[in-house]
Amino acid sequence: MKRFYMNNEKFICENCGKEVKKATSTSRDHCPFCLYSKHVDIMPGDRSNTCLGLLKPIGVEKFKKSFKIIYQCQRCGEKHKNIIADDDNMDLIIKLSVIQ
Numbered sequence: 001m002k003r004f005y006m007n008n009e010k011f012i013c014e015n016c017g018k019e020v021k022k023a024t025s026t027s028r029d030h031c032p033f034c035l036y037s038k039h040v041d042i043m044p045g046d047r048s049n050t051c052l053g054l055l056k057p058i059g060v061e062k063f064k065k066s067f068k069i070i071y072q073c074q075r076c077g078e079k080h081k082n083i084i085a086d087d088d089n090m091d092l093i094i095k096l097s098v099i100q
Contacts (some may be wrong), residue, residue, distance in 0.1 A: 014038060015054055023085060030055070030069065032087045035096070037045040039073045039080070051076050059082075067093065
C-alpha cells in the first residue's frame with residue numbers, strides 16, 4: 001500500500017524553465033505548463049528517489065472522475081502516473097489523449 005507524503009513546494013521546471021507555484025488543493029507533482037515531472041519519489045511525496053530524471057508525459061488515462069498523466073522517465077525508462085491538476089494545460093492533456 002502506498003503512503004502519501006504531502007509535499008507541496010514551488011519549483012522551477014527543468015523542462016520549460018517556468019516558475020511553478022504551490023498547488024491550491026493538493027501536493028504539486030508536475031509542471032502545469034508543459035506537464036513534465038521529475039523522478040524524485042519512491043512513495044508519493046517522499047522525495048527519496050535518486051534517479052532524478054525528467055518524467056516525460058507520454059499519454060493520459062481515465063481515473064475515477066478525472067484523468068492521470070502517464071510518464072516515462074528519460075533517464076531510467078520507468079513509467080509513472082500522476083493525477084491531473086486543476087491548473088494543468090488542457091490543450092496538452094487533450095493532445096496526449098489523442099497520441100495514444
